Amino acid sequence: MTGATLDGIGLTKRFGGLTAVDDVSVRTEPGSVTALIGPNGAGKTTLFQCLTGSERPDAGQVLLDGVDITRRTPDARARLGIGRTFQRLSVFPTMTVADNLGVGAENRTSAPAALRIAALLGGILGLPVVNERKHRPRVEEVLDLLGLGEVRDTVAGTLPTGTLRLVELGRALCHDPRVLLLDEPASGLDTNETQHLQDVLRSVAESGVAVLLVEHDVDLVFDVADRVYAMAEGRLIASGAAADVRSDPAVLEAYLDVSVS
Numbered sequence: 001m002t003g004a005t006l007d008g009i010g011l012t013k014r015f016g017g018l019t020a021v022d023d024v025s026v027r028t029e030p031g032s033v034t035a036l037i038g039p040n041g042a043g044k045t046t047l048f049q050c051l052t053g054s055e056r057p058d059a060g061q062v063l064l065d066g067v068d069i070t071r072r073t074p075d076a077r078a079r080l081g082i083g084r085t086f087q088r089l090s091v092f093p094t095m096t097v098a099d100n101l102g103v104g105a106e107n108r109t110s111a112p113a114a115l116r117i118a119a120l121l122g123g124i125l126g127l128p129v130v131n132e133r134k135h136r137p138r139v140e141e142v143l144d145l146l147g148l149g150e151v152r153d154t155v156a157g158t159l160p161t162g163t164l165r166l167v168e169l170g171r172a173l174c175h176d177p178r179v180l181l182l183d184e185p186a187s188g189l190d191t192n193e194t195q196h197l198q199d200v201l202r203s204v205a206e207s208g209v210a211v212l213l214v215e216h217d218v219d220l221v222f223d224v225a226d227r228v229y230a231m232a233e234g235r236l237i238a239s240g241a242a243a244d245v246r247s248d249p250a251v252l253e254a255y256l257d258v259s260v261s
């Protein structure tokens with residue numbers, strides 16, 4: 001599958017009296033890494049959830065290659081090729097690393113929600129959930145790309161956070177996404193792991209996937225992203241090429257906490 005363009009157009013999301021996302025438009029294009037930055041509470045995750053379908057926007061549209069998917073469920077979006085990871089880690093702790101990735105591969109053909117339930121039950125009852133033979137080539141490819149070969153048969157719950165972040169990314173990659181959305185993938189990673197993640201994200205983008213990254217680690221963002229959007233208090237305060245956004249006075253002030261006079 002080739003990459004696709006994901007557009008959020010004029011997205012607004014309110015929680016009671018709070019406008020968490022206020023008329024924000026973002027575009028994620030195939031073959032590139034787009035990053036979304038902003039201080040805590042800026043609305044990044046809420047915008048991300050509107051793009052993945054976990055939140056329904058109060059206004060605005062989400063388009064995948066120009067097709068309106070605003071009303072599609074997260075599962076329908078997954079089947080259309082939108083892969084994602086979560087800010088709070090979400091791996092199946094009782095399954096091995098390879099089986100976690102296999103679930104991602106299985107997602108391509110089954111409804112993700114049904115599969116999640118099957119995976120949970122399978123993990124508890126010790127039943128096979130994943131059609132190993134069918135998905136093995138893709139799983140092996142991704143294990144290789146992420147350097148997870150050594151822990152392929154290790155039960156995920158015993159692994160450190162840094163490795164689990166890669167497992168979660170691997171699961172999304174096994175789904176063969178056209179667009180890959182990542183919410184704080186570097187959280188809990190050490191310097192080496194972050195560097196490795198950066199290389200992986202570049203090679204995923206180079207394979208044609210559209211990658212959107214929500215991230216606090218500005219060094220990672222400005223090293224890896226082609227295009228950066230900066231949010232503060234629900235609004236977009238800057239966007240453009242990474243180098244331009246990095247030196248934008250509004251970004252320096254609002255996000256990097258540097259006072260510009």
Ligand SMILES: Nc1ncnc2c1ncn2[C@@H]1O[C@H](COP(=O)(O)OP(=O)(O)OP(=O)(O)O)[C@@H](O)[C@H]1O
Nearest residue numbers: 015018020038039040041042043044045046047087
């Ligand atoms: N489900 C919700 N119900 C009510 N308020 C919410 C909900 N989700 C988010 N908010 C509020 O919306 C605002 C934006 O939150 P959001 O999680 O999108 O920010 P963020 O930029 O992802 O922050 P962080 O960097 O801490 O992850 C915050 O004020 C938050 O408290």
Ligand SMILES: [Mg+2]
Nearest residue numbers: 044045046087
């Ligand atoms: Mg967040």
